[in-house]
Amino acid sequence: MVRRLVYHNPTASPSAKPFLFRENEMILLVTMSLDPHTDLVVDALREIGVPFFRYNTDLADQYGIEISLDGGSIISRKTNKIVHLETVRSVWVRRRAVPSSLKNVADGYIQYLEEQWNLFTGILLSAINGSALWVNHPLSYEVSKNKLHQLKVARGLGLLVPSTCITNAPEIFLQLVSQQERILYKPVSSSVIDEGKKAIYANLIDADTLPSQAVIDGLAVSPSIFQSYIEKQYELRITVVGSKVFAARINSQDSEVSHVDWRRYDFDNVRHEPATLPKEVEQKCLALMNKLSLHCGAIDMIVTPNNEYVFLEVNANGQWAWIELLTGLPISKEIAKLLVSPF
Incomplete structure (x- = not known):
């Protein structure tokens, strides 16, 4: 017989229904130690009064993680709090990172260990209870990062979208500039560079503000998004x-x-x-x-x-x-x- 625990929201009206949790059931937050978004959600979960487990991936070496064919667990070495992956009620995959302590590893091993941790995190997530709610599922997240796919889906639903070209060809870029009064440059994916110290923003380009020839030639090794500029x-x-x-x-x-x-x-x-x-x-x-x-x-x-x-x-x-x-x-x-x- 599965034991159920009842949690009442202390701020809700007396007629509100309580939340029912199975024994050992938890909400799993996959994030990083410095994330104000997770901090706000943690405050909200505490206000509701339900059990949750925060797994800070950048501090992953401070947890004991065990995964098998039948499930697995994560235990905090700091608090001894534990979550069993097969009893996860829902999971919010907010942020993923490799342990920050890898910066102290000899250079020759960093790439190897980063790959091990990235795959290990994927294995961990795959061991979570199959009926859990995912916010969002890693596969859906990966598909959604395709900006061309997003635009096609949005257009198919009747939303207006900018005309878009994704290219690594300098000659195509110059042709776009000659055909349109103004175009907008965007990176294909993450705009963060220099280990997170800088960001690349959208930039407006027209015939009078062309980048240098060296930058134009560099497009060959840096695929980019170009869109019509929308007032x-x-x-x-x-x-x-x-x-x-x-x-x-x-x-x-x-x-x-x-x-x-x-x-x-x-x-x-x-x-x-x-x-x-x-x-x-x-x-x-x-x-x-x-x-x-x-x-x-x-x-x-x-x-x-x-x-x-x-x-x-x-x-x-x-x-x-x-x-x-x-x-x-x-x-x-x-x-x-x-x-x-x-x-």
């Missing part, structure tokens, strides 16, 4: 959690700093505020997440001067903590509710 009235960061949609308006055009890319943050001059989406746009956002098999993600859109909504991309692990802090949108509480919800 903006403002931008939207739309965080979808389950069936809930949290839209934030980013008034990026109020500052020259963030005019092309709002990630060049200018918080003193760029207002962030809650926004209400047209019902049709909201439904298409939910349909997009469903098509991509994502339970959570951050969608970026432009609203043009003609009030057209243009989809740019979705990030399955997109940042949202600053949006919550600036707008009060209860994103972390909704993620906590989603993780509690399966049973």
Whole structure:
């Protein structure tokens, strides 16, 4: 007989139903030690009063991990807290990294050990209870990183998208510049370089602002995304959690700093505020997440001067903590509710 434990939310109304957890059942948070997003969700889970286990992958060597054909476990060497993988109720794969202590290993072994840890983490995740809720499943996450696939799915759902070309050919790039008044450059994947110390942002290019010939020639070894430049009235960061949609308006055009890319943050001059989406746009956002098999993600859109909504991309692990802090949108509480919800 499976023993069930009952957890009551102390902040809920007296008529609210309690959460039922099986004995030893836990929510697993796969993240890193310095992640404010996870901190906010941890606070929300504590407020609800349900058991969870935080696994900081950058400190993985501080845990004892055991995996077999029948399951496995993770135990914190610091607290002796343990989670059994076969009893994981839901898992939030927020951040993955190799142990930071690898920087102290001899150079000749770092690449080898990084590969071992990356594969080991994949094996660990594959041992999790098959009926667990994934936010998000690693396979869905990998598929969703394909930006061309995202754009095709969005267009198929009736969302407007920019014309897009992904190329490593300098001659194609020059042809695009000659055909369009202005184009936007974006990296194909992660924009972080120099061990996380720098970021590559979207850049506006026209015939008068061509990069140097050396940079153009370098495109051959650096495939890049080029899109038609869309004039903006403002931008939207739309965080979808389950069936809930949290839209934030980013008034990026109020500052020259963030005019092309709002990630060049200018918080003193760029207002962030809650926004209400047209019902049709909201439904298409939910349909997009469903098509991509994502339970959570951050969608970026432009609203043009003609009030057209243009989809740019979705990030399955997109940042949202600053949006919550600036707008009060209860994103972390909704993620906590989603993780509690399966049973």
